[in-house]
Amino acid sequence: MKVLIVEDEAALRASLLDYLRHGGYVCESAETYRLAHEKIKLYQYDCVLVDLTLPDGAGLDLVRTLKADKSVAGVLIISARGALDDKVQALELGADDYLQKPFHLAELNARLRAVMRRRQFQGQPHLSFRDLTVFPDQALVLVKEQPVTLTRKEYDLLLFFLANPSRVLTKEAIAEHIWGDAADMADSFDFIYTHLKNLRKKLQELGADNYIRTIYGLGYKLEPA
Amino acid sequence: MKLLTTTNRYHLALVTALFVLGTAALYYGLQRALAHEVDEQLGLHRTFLAERVQRTQALPPILTPNEFSISPAPRAEGYGDTLLLDPAEGTQVPFRQVTFRVQVQGRPYWLTVRKSLIETADVLQVVLTVMLPVMALLFVSLVLLNRWLSRWLWAPFQHTLAALRRYQLQQPQTLALPPTRIDEFSELNQAVTQLTERVAADYRALQEFTENAAHETQTPLAIMQAQLEQLMQLPELPAAAARPVQELYRGTLRLSRLHQALTLLSKIENRQFTDARPVRLDELLADKLEQLQDFAEAKQLQPELVVAAPLTVAMHPALADSLVSNLLQNAIKHNRHGGSLRVSLTAEALEIANTGPALSGDPMQLLGRFRKHNAASDSPGLGLSIAQQICAHYGYQLHYAYRAAQQLHILRVQF
Structure with missing residues (x-):
């Protein structure tokens, strides 16, 4: 899968490239509007990550160009402005999602995968990981062909892990993914622990043991083997 | 008070003062002029009578006893005022008189010539008859002038005012x-x-x-x-x-x-945030309560949502979201274990009541920035202040009340 990252901050661009390449994407980057415009005109991408404020142009114009060219690429906006009008405008222009800076890399990755899933529906009807198979359009989870009944939050949690396999997911990133703004309320980490415990137990009962490992002091990680 | 009313008041006071002064001056002036004229006529009459008595050496006949009398007894000589009964009108009428002495065949006589003065009341009546209409005319024209001035001269001012209002x-x-x-x-x-x-x-x-x-x-x-x-x-x-x-x-x-x-x-x-859209508050409340379910369950709360009727408000969706989540989070965060949380929505107000320990200090300070119940908490304590700002933005009222008997904190958003 080919992703173009349009971001002018070198350090952030490097982190994004690194994280997404690790996740199995083929990534290219552009640091200016001109360069990004050239690339989207020349090449075909599956998804384009666009920062709204670029030194030589507006990121929204790139979205307009993509839509005018009837590109099949998914569009994910990242912006520091956070102005809610920008968000509304971006989504109305046809962007698939909008993420405000600063964001968790794991969250970005999960959103990116969701965009891809929606875009390439026929190609990837299900996610597979070791003995796990998930059909996101039916919210169906199978362990060794056996269906598992998960609560809404356990399911969200599992999908978040599946989007970021073998990466350490911080409790903060998980909390924000599940509860959004309410994540900074006290004891949200305890709830993660409870939901995770239940999820692990349900997977374990069907023989999927030790999938999610606790990384002491940092968070949790979905182990590939 | 309107500028016009104020100026009219001063104008009226001025006109009244001028009228009183003018009327008094006119009255006394007229009276003095008339008295002077009468004295002159009485003087002429005296000269004429004195010459005639000297010439004929006989007393003149008395035709009108009010205006002419003769006395052999001495009288005070010179000009004077007196009141006599007017038989025609039956009232006392003021007269001006002059008394002088004549010699007829060696014997002295005192002659008095009188002239009726015009009655004071008559003079006053004449003066008022002239002055009152003049004053009324003056005042009415002042009011009309002012009205005209305010309409035409003050038009640019009204225009500026309207522009500033908009x-x-x-x-x-x-x-x-x-x-x-x-x-x-x-x-x-x-x-x-x-x-x-x-x-x-x-x-x-x-x-x-x-x-x-x-x-x-x-x-x-x-x-x-x-x-x-x-x-x-x-x-x-x-x-x-x-x-x-x-x-x-x-x-x-x-x-x-x-x-x-x-x-x-x-x-x-x-x-x-000027972009307002219709937002279903009842649906938003239900969504947010579901999202916060974990937090409510941890405190063994059974949130109660009472919706009188589905309510749609015109708000920026993000602000509606922020208002509702801040209020609900506040009600859960500061609740006690096993307490109650009741959310009721009517067409007029959204009311969120939660149990919790009584606050120390001024409750309205809660809405100030960086106010925390628990200083060690991770959150910056801006939630209620954001809710307050959003309410102010849309002209809603955010009220806080505490019912000590049930230990119930009530935050009410009045639409």
Whole structure:
């Protein structure tokens, strides 16, 4: 899968490239509007990550160009402005999602995968990981062909892990993914622990043991083997 | 009080004072002139009678006893005033008289000539008859003049006033006021134009500053957060480093959350959320309660949502979201274990009642910034202050009440 990252901050661009390449994407980057415009005109991408404020142009114009060219690429906006009008405008222009800076890399990755899933529906009807198979359009989870009944939050949690396999997911990133703004309320980490415990137990009962490992002091990680 | 009413009052007072003074002056002046004339006539009459008596050496006949009398006994000589009965009118009438002595065949006689004075009342009547209409005419014309002045001369002022009333900071444009011939108004218009130019420039500068500050701060925060997350992915990260990295990471998150809240507050204050859409409040409340279910369950709360009727309000969706979640989070966060949480929505108000310990200090201070119940808490304590700002933005009233008997805190948003 080919992703173009349009971001002018070198350090952030490097982190994004690194994280997404690790996740199995083929990534290219552009640091200016001109360069990004050239690339989207020349090449075909599956998804384009666009920062709204670029030194030589507006990121929204790139979205307009993509839509005018009837590109099949998914569009994910990242912006520091956070102005809610920008968000509304971006989504109305046809962007698939909008993420405000600063964001968790794991969250970005999960959103990116969701965009891809929606875009390439026929190609990837299900996610597979070791003995796990998930059909996101039916919210169906199978362990060794056996269906598992998960609560809404356990399911969200599992999908978040599946989007970021073998990466350490911080409790903060998980909390924000599940509860959004309410994540900074006290004891949200305890709830993660409870939901995770239940999820692990349900997977374990069907023989999927030790999938999610606790990384002491940092968070949790979905182990590939 | 209207300027016109005030000036009319002063005009009326002035006209009344002038009228009283003028009437008095006219009255006394007239009376003096008349008295002088009568004295002159009496003098002529005396000269004529004295000559005639001297010539004929006989007393003249008395034709009208009121106006002429003869007395052999001595009388005070010279001019004087007296009152005599007027047989025609049957009242006492003032007379002016002059008495003088004549010699007829060697014997002295005192002759008195009198002349009736015009009655005071008559003079007063004449004066008032003339003055009153003059005064009324003067006053009516003053009022009409003022009305005309206020309509035509003050028109530029009214225009400026209306333009200022319509002026909105959210769409700061310079007021274009038409030129006027009156110096004072054109100075006023100039001052207003300059003021609105400055206001518009300041507003744009502030807006740009907020936006730039937000951008410039969030970008380094995003870099910090991304790099720290990358750092945490390293398998070779020493266990001793994990904790400091974790603390750094949490600090970064707190800073960015605080920054987002403050940016939101200043954007609401700058009225940058003008785009209102219909929002179903009842659905929003149900969604948010479901999202917060974990937090409610942890405190063994059974949230109760009572909706009288589905309610749609016109709000910016993000602000509606923020208002509802801040109020609900507050009600859960400060609730006690096994307490109650009741949310009721009617067409007039949204009321959120939760149990909790009594507050120390002024309850309205709760809505101030950085007010925390528990100083050690991670959240910056901006939630209620954001809710308050959103209410103020839409002209809603946010009230707080505490029922000590049930230990119930009630926050009420009056639409």
